[in-house]
Amino acid sequence: MPRPLGFTTLRILAAIRDGSAYGLDIVASTGLASGTVYPALGRLKKGGLVSSRWEDQRQAEREGRPRRRYYALTAEGARALVEGTSRTADVLAVLSPGSAGAVR
Amino acid sequence: MTLGRASRGARTALRAVSFLVPADRRREWLEEWGAELASLEQARTTGRAREYPGVAWFVAGALPHAVWIRTEGWTMESVAQDVRYAARVLRRAPGFTAVAALTLALGIGANAAIFSLVNGLMLRPPAGIARPEHIVLLGRSYDSAPRWDSWSWPAIRLIAGEARAFSGVAAYSGGEFVLGRGDDVEPVAGHWVNGEYFGVLGVRPALGRLLGPGDAVAPGAHAVVVLSQALWLRRFGGDPGVVGRTLAVGSQPYEIVGVAPEGFTGPDALGAPPEMWVSAMQRTLGDGALPFDEWGASWLYAFARLREGVTYEQAVAAMDAASLQLRAASDRNEDVRVVLAPGIGLAPEERERSRGASLLLGAIAVLVLLLTCANVGNLFLTRATARATEVGVRKALGASRGRLTRQLVTEGMVLAAAATMLSVPLVFGGSGILSMLFPVPVAVSLAPDLRVYLFLGAVGLAAGLLSGTAPAWTAARRDVARTLREGGTTGGASRTRLRDTLVVGQLAISLGLVSGAALLGRSVLNAWSADPGFDPDGMVVGSINLRSTGRYDPAAAVAFQDRLLAGLEGLPGVAAVALANQAPMLGNHTRSSVNPAERPEGPESGIEAEYIVVTPGYFETLGIPLLRGRTFGPAAAEPEPVVVVNDALARLFWPGQDPLGRELVRRGVTFRVVGVVADVQMRTLRDRGRPGVYYAYHQEPQTLLVAHLRTTGPTPTAAEALRRAVASVDPEVPVTGITDLREGLARSLAETRTLSLLVTTFAGLALVISLVGLYGLISHGVTQRSREMGIRVALGAASGTLARLVMARALALAVLGTALGLGVAVALGIALRGLLYGVGPASPGVLGPVSALLLGAALLAAWIPARRAARVDVMVSLRD
Numbered sequence: 001m002p003r004p005l006g007f008t009t010l011r012i013l014a015a016i017r018d019g020s021a022y023g024l025d026i027v028a029s030t031g032l033a034s035g036t037v038y039p040a041l042g043r044l045k046k047g048g049l050v051s052s053r054w055e056d057q058r059q060a061e062r063e064g065r066p067r068r069r070y071y072a073l074t075a076e077g078a079r080a081l082v083e084g085t086s087r088t089a090d091v092l093a094v095l096s097p098g099s100a101g102a103v104r
Numbered sequence: 105m106t107l108g109r110a111s112r113g114a115r116t117a118l119r120a121v122s123f124l125v126p127a128d129r130r131r132e133w134l135e136e137w138g139a140e141l142a143s144l145e146q147a148r149t150t151g152r153a154r155e156y157p158g159v160a161w162f163v164a165g166a167l168p169h170a171v172w173i174r175t176e177g178w179t180m181e182s183v184a185q186d187v188r189y190a191a192r193v194l195r196r197a198p199g200f201t202a203v204a205a206l207t208l209a210l211g212i213g214a215n216a217a218i219f220s221l222v223n224g225l226m227l228r229p230p231a232g233i234a235r236p237e238h239i240v241l242l243g244r245s246y247d248s249a250p251r252w253d254s255w256s257w258p259a260i261r262l263i264a265g266e267a268r269a270f271s272g273v274a275a276y277s278g279g280e281f282v283l284g285r286g287d288d289v290e291p292v293a294g295h296w297v298n299g300e301y302f303g304v305l306g307v308r309p310a311l312g313r314l315l316g317p318g319d320a321v322a323p324g325a326h327a328v329v330v331l332s333q334a335l336w337l338r339r340f341g342g343d344p345g346v347v348g349r350t351l352a353v354g355s356q357p358y359e360i361v362g363v364a365p366e367g368f369t370g371p372d373a374l375g376a377p378p379e380m381w382v383s384a385m386q387r388t389l390g391d392g393a394l395p396f397d398e399w400g401a402s403w404l405y406a407f408a409r410l411r412e413g414v415t416y417e418q419a420v421a422a423m424d425a426a427s428l429q430l431r432a433a434s435d436r437n438e439d440v441r442v443v444l445a446p447g448i449g450l451a452p453e454e455r456e457r458s459r460g461a462s463l464l465l466g467a468i469a470v471l472v473l474l475l476t477c478a479n480v481g482n483l484f485l486t487r488a489t490a491r492a493t494e495v496g497v498r499k500a501l502g503a504s505r506g507r508l509t510r511q512l513v514t515e516g517m518v519l520a521a522a523a524t525m526l527s528v529p530l531v532f533g534g535s536g537i538l539s540m541l542f543p544v545p546v547a548v549s550l551a552p553d554l555r556v557y558l559f560l561g562a563v564g565l566a567a568g569l570l571s572g573t574a575p576a577w578t579a580a581r582r583d584v585a586r587t588l589r590e591g592g593t594t595g596g597a598s599r600t601r602l603r604d605t606l607v608v609g610q611l612a613i614s615l616g617l618v619s620g621a622a623l624l625g626r627s628v629l630n631a632w633s634a635d636p637g638f639d640p641d642g643m644v645v646g647s648i649n650l651r652s653t654g655r656y657d658p659a660a661a662v663a664f665q666d667r668l669l670a671g672l673e674g675l676p677g678v679a680a681v682a683l684a685n686q687a688p689m690l691g692n693h694t695r696s697s698v699n700p701a702e703r704p705e706g707p708e709s710g711i712e713a714e715y716i717v718v719t720p721g722y723f724e725t726l727g728i729p730l731l732r733g734r735t736f737g738p739a740a741a742e743p744e745p746v747v748v749v750n751d752a753l754a755r756l757f758w759p760g761q762d763p764l765g766r767e768l769v770r771r772g773v774t775f776r777v778v779g780v781v782a783d784v785q786m787r788t789l790r791d792r793g794r795p796g797v798y799y800a801y802h803q804e805p806q807t808l809l810v811a812h813l814r815t816t817g818p819t820p821t822a823a824e825a826l827r828r829a830v831a832s833v834d835p836e837v838p839v840t841g842i843t844d845l846r847e848g849l850a851r852s853l854a855e856t857r858t859l860s861l862l863v864t865t866f867a868g869l870a871l872v873i874s875l876v877g878l879y880g881l882i883s884h885g886v887t888q889r890s891r892e893m894g895i896r897v898a899l900g901a902a903s904g905t906l907a908r909l910v911m912a913r914a915l916a917l918a919v920l921g922t923a924l925g926l927g928v929a930v931a932l933g934i935a936l937r938g939l940l941y942g943v944g945p946a947s948p949g950v951l952g953p954v955s956a957l958l959l960g961a962a963l964l965a966a967w968i969p970a971r972r973a974a975r976v977d978v979m980v981s982l983r984d
Binding site for chain 1 (some may be wrong): 135146147155163168
């Protein structure tokens, strides 16, 4: 049984799902430190939750910059994100006031 | 432009970090980060910069990424295996390990000790203060640089009433109090505080209560005192029943109302820590007047706590209204502006000075650490040569280059870990010694905390990497086949070059440090032999505080001085005696505005001259030469106001004219000049020639006095005589701070002396380490080349030739190291310039002998192995 995904990892996966495709984009949209995002991407790739591909050289040249490495969710990554999100939602529900778990 | 430089720096950093990434993934890694950086630069120029992180912060993330990739494949087992292997290797060479670990420990410990000083003084707010980040210092400016000095009581009241941004404005003034009666008298440093002081600091009492607004209502009506933990333990043995008891403070009984919590030493990081707190309402001015309506009496330092929800910027803006109110309240406040500084502990200018000193010390400590790392790296290289066969075999058996590098770096890390542990006692001892050596008393504790230990860990890690990487680099690059074929005896040109470079660097750093130490030492010596304009030898001074009794009006103060002088004159061992309001070089000094009578009073014509009030016989007692006219006669003979001026003032006010008979005005009183004396150094050794005016003791009566005794016997005898003489006039008057003026001279260069001691320690360390390094290098070279030398001897070379061959190499290294070291020395000299006295930063008189010393020592270190080369035994060397 693999360890459940942490909150930070879920944010990165969600950022990729929502269209952030390369490291800087994810850093900017999540507000996480670059020193957190890049190693996390490496781990996710190793775990098969994201895949990466190099941008087309001609596309990059048209935009006047070096080619980027783009990340995308794999099927497994998408599934892990859904699972993780619903588990997080459960946790939040327990913690929020007015729920059964709240202290009266 | 700036973007260009930033991005170039970022690219260099990326390339440097990329060497951590395994070679097969390095290109890809660099390409990805390069593209990300380019995208960031593009994004930041398009006006959406806010959404993106700064370039430096962004690129900093490359390091953890690279480390992650590098360590990705490591398993706990392989790491443990490396560590075990490294420990075994190090244990097998105990001599090498001990020397390497000890030198590293010294380098690491020196850095951490200096960091603990910086931590205690600058990073950590004084202990016991609640949420110190919400406290601001109050200073003022008159359209110039802000001043962080004292305020008047009405000004504090006005700001406190006006400023909605603050939840309270605290004010305090340092003072020396005299506790107890009879034999039990003890001078104690304390604070006069207003009612908000403890509330603003958020301090809770350990016992009883602290002082509050109710303790600052009416002048003289609050005879209550709060004790510090230290005073409570020292004087009352920590008795919990102390609250409610009576303590004599000066001549008055005070009720003890509480004890401050442990570790609380007031809001200042520097200065004598306060041991008691008394309401400021108990304070009177020197002549008995109350200072509470006086806009002109500035005696309170102020700080405030920001109200909940108010930001620092809002508080700064709110000061405009307070400034206007202040200007309207009194014409003494013309042009005044209230300025704030965040934080507490050090005032901004103290912070500046401390930063300068700690940067300098930090730089020296880093140099020493680099030197020790170079030395240990060199030791590793030497051993790597000896272990070349082992490494070659492991490589041939299929160990990857990365694996081997890791193994060698692990050895450096294990060594550094041992060194770090060895350095812990050094840090504890070092920070204690540093706080004792500090030129002013340190109020706060410098004991290492978590931050110091984290720093220690980081330095240890860096030291391990630095000393392990160089040997790993060269060893891993070596050609397997060649190593095995040659039996591991040759070093390879690249490694020899690396070792030479390391030794030259060590020599250069040593020369820089030794010459820095010599410059500072020279300055201290110069200070000792300097002519201060008076004769400091056999001069004993002691402070006499009439103010603490509260019983002396001006007439009584003059009478006291007459009686004391009569009692001291003619005592055995006392050749001459005089009283003054201040002593040269020691304690506080006062200046007062004067102007020549012929020019009207005004900001343009007047100057701030040293204000010195003396009894007759002062100039004779101190040995200050009289240049013209006369000195003061007895009080009865001087009915009209007269002054003696110094040469600097005479030249300033009446250039080229006769100053005798001229008049000058101070606070509306006209004084006639009756004499001119030579200039003396009043405050420090650096400021000879400041204008000064000497007044007669009965015309400007003082309640804080300094007795000057020209003695013929030992200091303690004179001190005892002074104490007894004062007690016979008035037993309640305390005498404190009795010292020798020679000592005072040296103390005026305390900062230089402290640094001189520290730099000398570091320099000695550096010199020994680098000489050991040079010796090791040359000695190792001789061993390596013994076969070659044997052949040379067999072919008829004279033994002297061989020694010369060895010495020539040592000389080349030493000369190169000296040349580079002169550059380091000059740079360090320039950094130290403010602390030097009577010697220039690049003085040939210092650099010359130091260079000669280093060259001589280096050649001596090389001579021992050279002699061995000369005696090489052909048969032995060829057979081996």
